[in-house]
Amino acid sequence: MDERLWQWLAAAELSPARARQILGTVVRERRASRDEIASHPLLSRAEADRVRDASDSAIEGALRAGVRLLAEADYPEGLRSSGEAPPAVFVWGDPACLQAPAVGIVGTRGATAYGKAVASKFAEALARAGATVISGGALGIDSAAHRGALAVGGRTAAVLAGGVDRVYPAVHAGLFMQIREHGCLVSQFALGSSPSGYRFLVRNRLIAGLCRAVVVVEAPERSGALSTAHAANDFGREVFVVPATIDKMGFRGSHALIRDGATLVDHPDQVLEAVGLPTSAALAAPERSPASSVGEAILAALTENPITTDRLAEQTGLGAAQLLAELTDLEMEGWVTKHPGGFAKRV
Secondary structure, three states: OOHHHHHHHHHHOOOHHHHHHHHHHHHHHOOOOHHHHHOOOOOOHHHHHHHHHOOHHHHHHHHHHOOEEEEHHHOOHHHHOOOOOOOEEEEEEOHHHHHOOEEEEEEOOOOOHHHHHHHHHHHHHHHHOOOEEEEOOOOOHHHHHHHHHHHOOOEEEEEOOOOOOOOOOHHHHHHHHHHHHOEEEEEOOOOOOOOOHHHHHHHHHHHHHHOOEEEEEEOOOOOHHHHHHHHHHHOOOEEEEOOOOOOOHHHHHHHHHHHOOOEEOOOHHHHHHHOOOOOHHHHOOOOOOOOOHHHHHHHHHOOOOOEOHHHHHHHHOOOHHHHHHHHHHHHHOOOEEEEOOEEEEOO
């Protein structure tokens, strides 16, 4: 299949089954022009109009920039066997990263400092162990996950709800460039197309299909991340959920997933064990000192007995958001432990 043919079919936004049916007709009858695709009897008028409106200039520019087509035969096995894989996707970057064990990290755009710190630390640990971290390229949890993988020289892929040549949100232009250099951008939508509501739901199912497991970090009651988790269940992938305290409204959807049977996790090693990758203990010993001077100040204020975060804030002069983010880092790195009474230095 050539890129222009898939550009036209992707613009029609058909189900994978119908796209394959039309492709079979095209191959059999050797019909490959835009007008012939648009006049195919299996297309509705709206679908035909979308084929006619598909941008040829977008695909020409994208191909020159390095975008290519990934056919079904080159998909990772999990996606091929999902039953919902599109016949092809556009990829910008190195599609080889999709062949490595992949774990999705998803959550809300309006993430808390705690949620973003957790997403980053889980992504770092997964990337160090050789996993490709997959997310949706959005603000909040998605971007924290991508950046966490990149920070340790790991691989990451962003599955998009528009064309791989469209940066959305615009502030992620630099991030998307880094992802292309250390992974890839992926989309089943036509080049030049803009993200829209229903496309995010389709995108979420593709994320789930590409992954061995999905980690939901922070999801309110109405969150697209929940649709990714449900799709993962449909595909037989394990869903992990990072919890928070019961007063965190942004985690109500996450906690609902746990009530419905998702696996609660509080450390990346639990995910690594489940997908058959080496844990942090197997990879390397802990560092001699925390990575930041702020972390060192927090450790200096801690003892072997739990101290509340309010007390720690008084002793260190840190704001609540920064303190929780730093404590999350220290906990992930094995320096502190969390107790009902607060945090304590690990002995």
